[in-house]
Amino acid sequence: xxxxxxxxxNQFHRTIWILLVGTILSRGAAFMTLPFLSIYLVNxxxxxxxxxxxxxxxxxMSTIGGFIGGHLSDQFGRKPxxxxxxxxxxxAYFGFALSSSAIAFLLLNALLGLCNxxxxxxxxxxxxxxxxxxxxxxxFSLRYVAINIGAAVGPLIGAVLALTNATLTFYITGGIYxxxxxxxxxxxxxVPRLENKENVTLPVAFHIVRxxxxxxxxxxxxxxxxxxxxxxxxNLPQHFDNRLENGVVIYSFLLSINAILVIxxxxxxxxxxxxxxxxxxxxxxxxxxxxxxxxxAISTHWIMAVIGVILFTFGEILSFPASxxxxxxxxxxELRGTYFGAAQFRNTGSFIGPMIGGYLIGISGGTxxxxxxxxxxxxxxxxxxxGIKKEVIVTxxxxxx
Numbered sequence: 088x089x090x091x092x093x094x095x096x097n098q099f100h101r102t103i104w105i106l107l108v109g110t111i112l113s114r115g116a117a118f119m120t121l122p123f124l125s126i127y128l129v130n131x132x133x134x135x136x137x138x139x140x141x142x143x144x145x146x147x148m149s150t151i152g153g154f155i156g157g158h159l160s161d162q163f164g165r166k167p168x169x170x171x172x173x174x175x176x177x178x179a180y181f182g183f184a185l186s187s188s189a190i191a192f193l194l195l196n197a198l199l200g201l202c203n204x205x206x207x208x209x210x211x212x213x214x215x216x217x218x219x220x221x222x223x224x225x226x227f228s229l230r231y232v233a234i235n236i237g238a239a240v241g242p243l244i245g246a247v248l249a250l251t252n253a254t255l256t257f258y259i260t261g262g263i264y265x266x267x268x269x270x271x272x273x274x275x276x277x278v279p280r281l282e283n284k285e286n287v288t289l290p291v292a293f294h295i296v297r298x299x300x301x302x303x304x305x306x307x308x309x310x311x312x313x314x315x316x317x318x319x320x321x322n323l324p325q326h327f328d329n330r331l332e333n334g335v336v337i338y339s340f341l342l343s344i345n346a347i348l349v350i351x352x353x354x355x356x357x358x359x360x361x362x363x364x365x366x367x368x369x370x371x372x373x374x375x376x377x378x379x380x381x382x383x384a385i386s387t388h389w390i391m392a393v394i395g396v397i398l399f400t401f402g403e404i405l406s407f408p409a410s411x412x413x414x415x416x417x418x419x420x421e422l423r424g425t426y427f428g429a430a431q432f433r434n435t436g437s438f439i440g441p442m443i444g445g446y447l448i449g450i451s452g453g454t455x456x457x458x459x460x461x462x463x464x465x466x467x468x469x470x471x472x473x474g475i476k477k478e479v480i481v482t483x484x485x486x487x488x
Contacts, residue, residue, distance in 0.1 A: 100217040102275045103226060106210055109267045110233040116260040118241030120180065123249045123256070124196075130253075133189055141192050146438040148200030150431060156205030157212065157428020158292050161421060165213040166277045168424075172206035173268035175199075180261035184254050204434075208427035215415045215423060216278050227411040228357035231404075232350055239346035292422060296429045301474045302417055305366075305410070306432050308470030312373050312406065313436025314443060315380055315464030318457070319345070319399070321441035323383060326453035330386065337389050341396040348400045356404045365413035368405050370471045375402030377465040384457030 096104065128138045160168040179199040186192055211227070218226045248256045287295070296302060327334035360368050379399025386392040410430070418426035443463075447456035 098222070099226065102217055103214060105270065105274055106214060107229055107233045109270065110210075110230060111237050112263055113267050114234050114237030115241040115244075116237075116263040118238045119245035119248070120183075120241075120256045120260045123245050123253065124183075126249065127253050128192065131187070131189075137189055141189065141196055143438060143441075144193055145196045145200035145203070146434055148197045149204040150434040150438060152201040152204035153208050153428040153431020153434070154293070154296070154425065155289070155428065156201075157208040157424040157426070157431075158287075158289055159205070160209040160212060160424035160428075161287070161292075164277050165209050165216070165424070166271070166275060168209045169206055169213070170268055170272055172202040172209070173264050173271070175202035176206070177261045177264040177268065180257045180264065184257035184261070204428075204431050208431060209424055211411055211414075211427045212424040213278065223415055224357050224361055224408065224412055225354070227408040228353050230411075231408050232353045235346050235349040235353075239343070239350070287422065287425075292425045295422065296425060299417060302414075302426065302429060304470045304474035305413060305417075306430065308369070308373070308467040308474070309410065309430070309433030310436040311463055311467035311470070312369075312376065313433055314440035315373075315376050315436075315460055315467075316403070317437045317440030318380065318383075318444050318460055322444035322448055322453075322456070326383065326448065326457065327386070327392065330453055331389065331392065337392055340389075341392060344393065344396050345400050345403075348397065349404060352401075353404055353408070356401075357408060360405065360409070364475070365409040365416065366471050366475045368409035369413070370468050370475075372402040372404070372406030372409065373464060373467045373471065375399070375405065377402075377461045380457050380461035380464060384454050384461060 125138055125142055128141060133141075156168060156172070175198055179195045179202065182191065182195040182198075186195060211230075214226050214230065215223055245256055248259075324335060324338045327338045331337055375398050379395045379397075379402060382391055382395030382398065386395060410433075411427075414426050414430045415423065440460075444456055444460055447459055451459075
């Protein structure tokens, strides 16, 4: 048994395991805090519009900053960008604990979104740097499992702390990110620069990325998929509260099912889909997410809601690790961080999705709103399919040249 565990550990670089454990702790800390940030702001007597603006500032800055952060990691190395991002993240959480003005909360959440957008693509690029090509699907799947372990445990701890001392959660979260930074500072080694690597300026990198049609199709499809996926954490609770008896309780139950399924099934699904092209996996995943949203729309009983969340989760499992593999395949080694950063533009869907869903619920009710969102999500398949055709054309051109 111990020998098998050692063999499993040794198949990946030590830094990979440090990043995976760090992901569980940091994401758990973030999920311990952020779901309750809006409640904390309500207790500060801020108006609803201002609270929405403060909460939305994080995803907005995350969308803008990813490309810049990823490019900087290509230029100056992964380690310094990750360390600076973690220091900024810790500072933002400490700032939340000390702040009392709306402007401060707005700026701090903007800083938090910016630092997250610097750290995430850089960490993914580092994982790809240190992993053999044939093992990257497993590594990105492990990363997604780690995220969901944090997402499952964090809110439970946060709910307890929110009832006793909400400010303390900000200090604890900031402390965890600071500890994560110190661990990375003393345990990981900088990745050596590629020999004969050109220094690509930010405008040149943007021009290269802009001309990559496969990446463009992925981002457009990813935005539509994110619009659908974002409903899970934003508008689904109020839809079920209006449509189902004990809707809030059922919603909490569905979140647990979602997290448990991801943790249990992510690695078996990854093994199953190893031979499938990432874009094809994302097409299947998008279809399942859309069907799950359709079931949410028509749910009149908790059983239909459970079927919906199972299909939704299967789509999530197929889509998200595959997206990391796709970006890794599209990028050259010297632009890997830039490509992972550019992929953050898909977070536009996470920013506008809750607003679109909320608007549709307001004018037409939850059933029609989730029908429309399901169709929007389904349209992502058009762009992913176009990306596959572009991949085929590029492959043929390479063989002929």
